Amino acid sequence: MPNPKTDPPAVQPQSEHIDQSHLIGSVGYCCLQAYLEIVPNIRKQLAKLQLRPVEYTVLSLINSNPLINQKRLGQTIRVSPPNLATLLDRMQSDGLIDRQRNPNDRRSQILALTPKGQETCRKAENVAAKADITPTLTDAEREQLTRLLIKVFHP
Amino acid sequence: MPNPKTDPPAVQPQSEHIDQSHLIGSVGYCCLQAYLEIVPNIRKQLAKLQLRPVEYTVLSLINSNPLINQKRLGQTIRVSPPNLATLLDRMQSDGLIDRQRNPNDRRSQILALTPKGQETCRKAENVAAKADITPTLTDAEREQLTRLLIKVFHP
DNA sequence: TATTGTTATACTCTATAACTATA
DNA sequence: TATAGTTATAGAGTATAACAATA
Numbered sequence: 001m002p003n004p005k006t007d008p009p010a011v012q013p014q015s016e017h018i019d020q021s022h023l024i025g026s027v028g029y030c031c032l033q034a035y036l037e038i039v040p041n042i043r044k045q046l047a048k049l050q051l052r053p054v055e056y057t058v059l060s061l062i063n064s065n066p067l068i069n070q071k072r073l074g075q076t077i078r079v080s081p082p083n084l085a086t087l088l089d090r091m092q093s094d095g096l097i098d099r100q101r102n103p104n105d106r107r108s109q110i111l112a113l114t115p116k117g118q119e120t121c122r123k124a125e126n127v128a129a130k131a132d133i134t135p136t137l138t139d140a141e142r143e144q145l146t147r148l149l150i151k152v153f154h155p
Numbered sequence: 156m157p158n159p160k161t162d163p164p165a166v167q168p169q170s171e172h173i174d175q176s177h178l179i180g181s182v183g184y185c186c187l188q189a190y191l192e193i194v195p196n197i198r199k200q201l202a203k204l205q206l207r208p209v210e211y212t213v214l215s216l217i218n219s220n221p222l223i224n225q226k227r228l229g230q231t232i233r234v235s236p237p238n239l240a241t242l243l244d245r246m247q248s249d250g251l252i253d254r255q256r257n258p259n260d261r262r263s264q265i266l267a268l269t270p271k272g273q274e275t276c277r278k279a280e281n282v283a284a285k286a287d288i289t290p291t292l293t294d295a296e297r298e299q300l301t302r303l304l305i306k307v308f309h310p
Numbered sequence: 311t312a313t314t315g316t317t318a319t320a321c322t323c324t325a326t327a328a329c330t331a332t333a
Numbered sequence: 334t335a336t337a338g339t340t341a342t343a344g345a346g347t348a349t350a351a352c353a354a355t356a
Contacts, residue, residue: 004197017310018216018220018223018227019216019220020219020310022215022218023212023216025284025287025301026299027189027285027287027297027300027301028190028197028208029212029287030301030304030308031186031187031189031190032194033304033308034304034307034308035187036233037309038182038307039183039187059175059177061173064173064174064177065173068173072173073263078188103195109306122260125177126198128181132181132182132183132184134182141306144303145300146182147183148303149189149304150179150180150185150222151186151296152291152300153188153192155172155173
């Protein structure tokens with residue numbers, strides 16, 4: 001006779017899918033799971049240009065926002081000043097970006113893309129657009145989804 | 156006369172918001188930004204129960220899926236076997252979970268919550284539900300959002 | 311021989327404190 | 334005194350290879 005206190009429970013063949021019912025109400029959990037589903041392909045494609053996702057993001061934001069400084073860039077992508085400094089060091093030594101002190105306030109650095117950075121950014125935007133795939137969504141659903149996500153993180 | 160090759164560009168007062176137009180079409184980018192907006196509050200609230208987000212997720216999934224093993228748990232939350240093993244070691248030594256070899260296949264570990272783990276899980280589900288806030292969304296938008304995210308990562 | 315899980319370890323990412331220079 | 338950015342470093346998270354036990 002089995003003793004439920006000490007015996008392992010009888011094993012049933014597991015059903016196909018896991019019950020995540022207590023988690024899928026959480027926007028945070030769902031955002032993370034969706035991100036982890038999508039990002040490996042983006043990472044793989046961007047690696048062909050020797051870029052990681054965050055570096056692509058930096059290139060794109062500098063390209064779209066001339067004269068942006070490190071403070072505003074870091075706030076936008078949620079990277080702390082020390083970590084952004086070392087990231088930009090690397091991108092600068094890779095020849096992708098330039099940093100120039102703002103003549104009106106020499107504390108801040110004005111960021112710009114080098115010609116190589118511009119070219120890499122252009123290629124990366126093409127690559128990333130193709131790699132960011134969500135095959136289970138219709139175009140309308142995808143637009144709806146990004147619209148709602150933007151509403152969450154605000155811009 | 157300014158030389159555009161060497162002079163820093165003239166600085167204009169920066170407008171209020173950053174142009175992210177080339178990024179916000181990416182579901183991956185938007186998922187990450189929304190996640191980073193939401194998760195600090197969840198992390199802060201769960202810390203009161205000495206839990207990190209991933210530990211809450213593990214508790215909830217074991218609670219909702221009796222007899223789940225490490226392979227299926229790891230696949231669900233996208234944690235590799237080595238990293239899951241050490242995570243569960245910690246949770247076991249914290250008295251939150253039990254591991255028992257499956258008598259039908261002694262390679263696999265059957266996971267279960269201890270009474271303390273069940274109690275912690277119950278509290279954490281309450282805390283997490285309150286902490287997972289998206290004040291800019293209506294209830295209908297929030298449901299729509301999670302519905303679309305689930306469609307992306309599939310279950 | 312394949313599968314489940316573990317150990318050990320390296321690598322990346324993130325967080326914190328102390329500092330420089332400019333305002 | 335406050336702000337933008339840097340340096341150094343520690344900690345958390347993630348990835349890889351080699352291994353043991355079981356099937």
